[in-house]
Amino acid sequence: MAPPSIPSGAFEGLKVADFAWMGVGPIVSMFLADHGATVVHVESLTRPDPLRVGPPFRDNQPGIDRSGYMPAFNANKLGISLNLKHPKALEVASRLIRWADVVTESMTPGVMSALGLGWERVQHINPSAIMYSTSQMGQDGPRSSYSGAGTQAAGFAGYTALTGWPDREPAGLFSAYTDVIAPWFLYVALVAALDYRRRTGVALYIDQSQYEAALSFLGPALLDYTVNGRIAGRKGNDDPTASPHGVYPCAGVDRWIAIAVRDQAEWLGLCRALGRDDWAADEQLGSVIARRSRRADLDDGIARWTAQNDAHAAMALFQEHGVPAGVAQTCEQLFADPQLMAREHFWFLDHAAIGKHAYQAPAFKLSETPAHPARAAPTLGQHNLEIYRDLLGYSEAAITELVIEGVLE
Amino acid sequence: MPDSPTLLAPYRVLDLTDTCGQLGARMLADLGADVIKIEPPAGSPARRLGPYLRDESRSERSLSWFFYNANKRGITLDIHTEAGRGLLRQLVYRTDAMFESFAPGELDALDIGYEALSAVNPQLVMASITPFGPIGPYAHYTASDIVTWAMGGRLVLDGDADRAPVRISVPQAYEHAGAHAAMGVMTALYARPALGRGQHVDVSVQATVAWTLMNAPTWWDLLHENMARGGAVRPHPRASSADGLPHRQIWPCKDGYVYYLTQGGAQAGAAASTRRLVERMDRDGLADGLLEIDWIEFDYRVVDDALFHHVTGAIARFFLTKTKAELTEIAVVEDIRIAPLNTVQEILADEQLEARDFWRRMDHPELGESITYPGQTVKISQAPWTLRRRAPLLGEHNLEVYGDLGLTADDLRGLRGARVI
Numbered sequence: 162m163a164p165p166s167i168p169s170g171a172f173e174g175l176k177v178a179d180f181a182w183m184g185v186g187p188i189v190s191m192f193l194a195d196h197g198a199t200v201v202h203v204e205s206l207t208r209p210d211p212l213r214v215g216p217p218f219r220d221n222q223p224g225i226d227r228s229g230y231m232p233a234f235n236a237n238k239l240g241i242s243l244n245l246k247h248p249k250a251l252e253v254a255s256r257l258i259r260w261a262d263v264v265t266e267s268m269t270p271g272v273m274s275a276l277g278l279g280w281e282r283v284q285h286i287n288p289s290a291i292m293y294s295t296s297q298m299g300q301d302g303p304r305s306s307y308s309g310a311g312t313q314a315a316g317f318a319g320y321t322a323l324t325g326w327p328d329r330e331p332a333g334l335f336s337a338y339t340d341v342i343a344p345w346f347l348y349v350a351l352v353a354a355l356d357y358r359r360r361t362g363v364a365l366y367i368d369q370s371q372y373e374a375a376l377s378f379l380g381p382a383l384l385d386y387t388v389n390g391r392i393a394g395r396k397g398n399d400d401p402t403a404s405p406h407g408v409y410p411c412a413g414v415d416r417w418i419a420i421a422v423r424d425q426a427e428w429l430g431l432c433r434a435l436g437r438d439d440w441a442a443d444e445q446l447g448s449v450i451a452r453r454s455r456r457a458d459l460d461d462g463i464a465r466w467t468a469q470n471d472a473h474a475a476m477a478l479f480q481e482h483g484v485p486a487g488v489a490q491t492c493e494q495l496f497a498d499p500q501l502m503a504r505e506h507f508w509f510l511d512h513a514a515i516g517k518h519a520y521q522a523p524a525f526k527l528s529e530t531p532a533h534p535a536r537a538a539p540t541l542g543q544h545n546l547e548i549y550r551d552l553l554g555y556s557e558a559a560i561t562e563l564v565i566e567g568v569l570e
Numbered sequence: 571m572p573d574s575p576t577l578l579a580p581y582r583v584l585d586l587t588d589t590c591g592q593l594g595a596r597m598l599a600d601l602g603a604d605v606i607k608i609e610p611p612a613g614s615p616a617r618r619l620g621p622y623l624r625d626e627s628r629s630e631r632s633l634s635w636f637f638y639n640a641n642k643r644g645i646t647l648d649i650h651t652e653a654g655r656g657l658l659r660q661l662v663y664r665t666d667a668m669f670e671s672f673a674p675g676e677l678d679a680l681d682i683g684y685e686a687l688s689a690v691n692p693q694l695v696m697a698s699i700t701p702f703g704p705i706g707p708y709a710h711y712t713a714s715d716i717v718t719w720a721m722g723g724r725l726v727l728d729g730d731a732d733r734a735p736v737r738i739s740v741p742q743a744y745e746h747a748g749a750h751a752a753m754g755v756m757t758a759l760y761a762r763p764a765l766g767r768g769q770h771v772d773v774s775v776q777a778t779v780a781w782t783l784m785n786a787p788t789w790w791d792l793l794h795e796n797m798a799r800g801g802a803v804r805p806h807p808r809a810s811s812a813d814g815l816p817h818r819q820i821w822p823c824k825d826g827y828v829y830y831l832t833q834g835g836a837q838a839g840a841a842a843s844t845r846r847l848v849e850r851m852d853r854d855g856l857a858d859g860l861l862e863i864d865w866i867e868f869d870y871r872v873v874d875d876a877l878f879h880h881v882t883g884a885i886a887r888f889f890l891t892k893t894k895a896e897l898t899e900i901a902v903v904e905d906i907r908i909a910p911l912n913t914v915q916e917i918l919a920d921e922q923l924e925a926r927d928f929w930r931r932m933d934h935p936e937l938g939e940s941i942t943y944p945g946q947t948v949k950i951s952q953a954p955w956t957l958r959r960r961a962p963l964l965g966e967h968n969l970e971v972y973g974d975l976g977l978t979a980d981d982l983r984g985l986r987g988a989r990v991i
Contacts, residue, residue, distance in 0.1 A: 171761035229788030302925035316909035335727035336784035345749035346947035352756035353577035380637035385621040387942040421714035487717035492790035503706035519791040524777035525754025528770040
């Protein structure tokens, strides 16, 4: 008997009908696509993904296919256009669902059902399709219809209040932080559900509240409240278990290095690197607690030194002495980072509208069935002909009809 | 009454992570896998991280340990002894997946790295979490949470412009690393039947941090602009530049802060949300001439500075008249994108979480306590996310787990005496 063929991707042959938009939903299906799944991403010109509509645009020229944002979460997918609000769209969507193993969506709860594409309908159309719905607050509850994005959810989930300094108002949190927590939990659950289906034949529905998922990165602080009644507050860059611990200015404009000293060995290493024999000899600085009580002094001394030095050179020196230290890198520096280059973290793919541009590979690298950069994100409706004709079996005449009637807008 | 099935019931997982990536194995445990935490005989360093129950910083009191190791069983084992490594190989023989966060090469040097263990069990999936990945000039750098947060590009993005950038006040990098490791493990387990074997999963903490950057990398890639931190008043990108109109996102209210972005233009729903806010302000007599503004035309990227300040001034005054709870209610009822900056206190009182049965109680009988834990990260009705057991005491399941290998209580006494377990 011939040995089973080694798949080129972990999800080779898996079929995904991807109705999701924005961040969380598409990121999860993108990781499936990165590992070989056939993901058909469904969009509409009548209601474009907000991530298509905002910057950064190639050459600063706005256009529905010119933003780099939507592509970042939709690599390796095929793209079709379909106006789900058109009365004839339901038949088309049903055909796609019948084809699929997985159906994804991330609309405000109730919207998919109103379109005739809720879980009960999906099950009826295709009893073996798994479905996930990811939303801010979850499918039920008094606030399920709240239509914010991840920037709002980060406020609800406590992260925004926790970012900044104890002596001033919160400093704001870049972008939608819960959008880069929720997908990891959803992906793990989805793959587990795929495995469960393979073992039992049962296809399940996953309802994710991004707010709930995000709380799992706040576990210790939540328990500190439920057990001790303590309300976590902003700490700047302070850490109760380390000293010195902070972010120090380096030479140049807005250059910084993060340093964390957790034990005696790291402390002595730092002293050697800075040439501070006085600190090394000072028994009053021999413990984290002792150093914390003099942290203003220590931070000042460290900053005076780092301000004279290039951040990367300082990092190299500290690391030579066994001190945890890392440059606060900008994206410019990430693209030049030798570690990220060594693991081919950035893929450069040829997009039909904006040419060669960067994507991030998954941060988990599999040794035998790694992620593969096959294609850039689709322009809106880029694969309409292929999908409608070759995958879903519409005749070219039927497709023309759909176009004329506005079903594929 | 029979338990509901769980998604990952057939799988057994060994967790050898220390303070980095503990959450990964927990994510599989939460979906039903049998996860066994393996600690040195003196206990994992993760047991010495606060916060602590009643601030008692001693053994078996770490709330951090309780959280990251709920749903796991626990055994002790010293991998630095030959006998300990022998036991590990026996365990691996019956294991589907393993998580570890040793320095690159450390397990290989002990002959219990992926190469050695996959020879024992070719079906094994092993996730190795390292700060920067196993190859490259930084592979042997020493890291901590803030160091990887910095090197992964996230640190520069948050904070006030007139001070150093800040992290989120609670460590996050190691949580991301654990989560990505779980993703890699699940992917490899899924591929296993067709591939016929397990795989090695390489997770770099730095790379997982890079995945928190949203659109910042593409801003650099397409326009060579680095995103700037800006605090509560963030310079918002205009179409042509990453510097822009100061765009307040954090607003004081009567009892704290809310998040709100004054938006208009083409962005889905943004213009309508602003219009509804202004209409609500008007009901309090605080609309201050804003009713006339066409919000679809109001493009924050090009709008007149004076107009922008007029608008934001009026909104600021309105927010100051309301509490977080009132503004949250207004957000829901009026469909306006305001969000409260909740603290843990408000999260615990949140009726939305209550309605979804989010919180779970877990008994800790040896402490005489029952503790409230956060619950589901996904809701799956027929094979649910569950919280089934509290984090293990040190060596709590040695007898059970080693017993499955055929060891007796006497054997264990000997091994304990020899400090193998």
